[in-house]
Amino acid sequence: MIILAVTFLGESHISQVTEGLGTVIFFSVLGGFFSLFTTIAYFKQSGNHSRVELIVDLLVKSLVTGISGVLVYFVIKSNLAFGFLNSHEAYLIYLLAFISGWSEKFVSNLLTSIEQKFFAEMKI
Secondary structure, eight states: OHHHHHHHHHSHHHHHHSTTHHHHHHHHHHHHHHHHHHHHHHHHHHOOOOHHHHHHHHHHHHHHHHHHHHHHHHHHHTTSSOTTSOTTOHHHHHHHHHHHHHOTTHHHHHHHHHHHHHHHHHTO
């Protein structure tokens, strides 16, 4: 299975799409960590959460923020949003990935705006 995945990702058309994806995931998870660590003080003050719950929350947040970073990356690469942004401007893509990890509403609002744009073009 790993060999098939490496072979698939090694194809030239796939590697062009996934170029920089690992860094995007890193920055989105980093944004999620910053967001989580700013709220840990709240968790500690409330005293209702165990260490296991904090670790599970951290792992789930890492997974969700990584996925949100991937979504933002593909939205930028497909020119569905951020038309002002050249998809080759890596630092801005990484900044948006960090923001997507930090803000829980960023990806939700982004997808809603794409949906509205799509429906407006389709006149549904």
